[in-house]
Structure formats: C-alpha cells, structure tokens
C-alpha cells in the first residue's frame with residue numbers, strides 16, 4: 309500500500325488559551341482532491357500553516373509526503389506547493405521575473421524551461437512580460453499557482469482558491485485543479501467555504517467546526533447518501549450546528 313499524502317495524529321494549535329485546532333486526526337490518500345470545509349475562523353488556514361511547515365503545532369504530529377512536519381520541514385517543503393488566499397508577489401516585477409526569482413529561491417533546475425511549461429499549462433503566456441502590480445485577483449492567483457507548481461510538487465495546498473473570483477475565473481480554476489490532479493498526478497488539499505466547489509472538484513471532504521473535525525468521507529459516499537449538491541448543504545448544517553445569530557455553534 310502506498311503511504312498517505314497527508315496523515316495527522318492529534319494535531320493541535322493554540323494561540324494563548326484559544327484552541328484553534330484540536331486533536332486533528334486526518335488521512336488524505338495520494339491522488340485525492342480533498343476539500344476542507346468550515347465556517348470563518350474554524351481553523352482551516354491554521355491547519356494549512358502547520359501542514360506546510362509555516363507554523364509549528366502546539367502538539368500532535370503530521371507527515372506530509374512521508375516527511376514529519378516538525379523534524380523534517382525541508383523534506384516537506386520540497387514535496388509541496390502552496391497558494392495562500394492572498395498571493396504575495398513582487399508588484400514591480402513581471403510574471404516571468406517573479407517566477408524566475410521564486411525558481412532560484414527553491415533551487416529549481418532548468419528554470420526557464422519550467423517557467424515556459426507552467427505558463428503554457430496555465431495559459432498565461434500573455435502575462436509573462438507584464439508587471440504583476442496591475443493584475444486582477446484571478447490573474448494574480450494564476451501567477452501564484454504557477455509559482456506553486458514550478459518544482460512539480462506532489463501535493464498542492466490551496467487556501468480559499470475561489471475567493472474573489474468571478475464565475476469564469478472559478479470555472480478556469482476548477483479545470484486547472486482537475487488537470488493538475490489527473491495529468492500531473494498531484495494530490496490537492498483545498499480550503500473552501502463553497503459547497504458548490506466541493507461537489508464539482510473534490511474526491512473527499514472534511515468539515516472543521518471550531519477546530520474539530522466533525523465529518524470526513526469520500527464525495528461518492530456523500531453523494532450516495534445525500535443525493536445532490538443541495539443535500540451537501542444539509543450535511544454541512546447537520547454536522548455544524550448554528551446558533552440563534554446564525555453562527556457556527
């Protein structure tokens with residue numbers, strides 16, 4: 309059996325007395341498109357920060373591509389790509405200059421060939437020699453995605469990739485995620501608020517409520533049990549109770 313792409317055991321994060329992620333036990337198999345769902349402040353970004361080694365957990369452990377996030381963070385970083393919700397780029401540089409800079413930083417060999425390949429894959433050749441400072445959210449996100457996949461990572465983390473995109477941008481992003489998964493064999497871990505995106509893109513889903521995993525199953529099982537996309541909402545509301553103010557309780 310192949311090792312899981314991601315495996316966490318009792319993974320927890322605290323900020324002072326506040327428990328942002330509590331005792332997370334989660335396995336994501338290789339080749340999955342995993343959708344991580346939850347209300348604002350549920351702990352999704354905090355989880356991604358731990359798994360991408362940007363933050364050290366308070367307790368518990370996790371392995372990403374077989375590497376321990378605490379004892380072997382460089383091993384993890386070599387195997388992953390990460391697109392944060394707000395992609396950080398050098399606004400005065402062009403797309404190509406940004407990508408060249410990041411390629412050098414992460415030791416990518418044959419940087420110019422790799423850059424040409426990702427520009428072509430993402431259909432953004434026309435953005436190559438333009439400064440990114442003037443780009444729309446969707447354009448910036450594609451440059452962020454280009455940066456994240458330059459070294460052909462096995463696992464790609466996306467934090468709220470659909471946020472701020474128009475319907476066309478969302479469709480384009482969904483197609484790209486599908487192609488990265490099918491054609492490049494990437495495992496995708498995606499934080500999202502959007503049930504519709506989960507239904508269209510994901511092979512499995514997890515639901516986080518106030519830092520705790522309250523549901524995890526394959527999309528096939530969910531669809532069989534709940535029928536359609538609307539029923540996903542029913543599932544979500546059944547595992548994340550809502551208080552009188554309409555907030556996750």
Ligand SMILES: Nc1ncnc2c1ncn2[C@@H]1O[C@H](COP(=O)(O)OP(=O)(O)OP(=O)(O)O)[C@@H](O)[C@H]1O
Pocket residue numbers: 323328346347348349350351352353354355
């Ligand atoms: N550095 C920090 N210091 C203190 N509290 C933090 C810190 N980072 C996150 N938090 C808190 O931890 C909780 C989880 O935040 P997180 O950003 O992980 O949520 P999220 O599920 O990604 O939400 P959103 O969908 O709004 O991005 C929130 O209550 C947040 O305010």
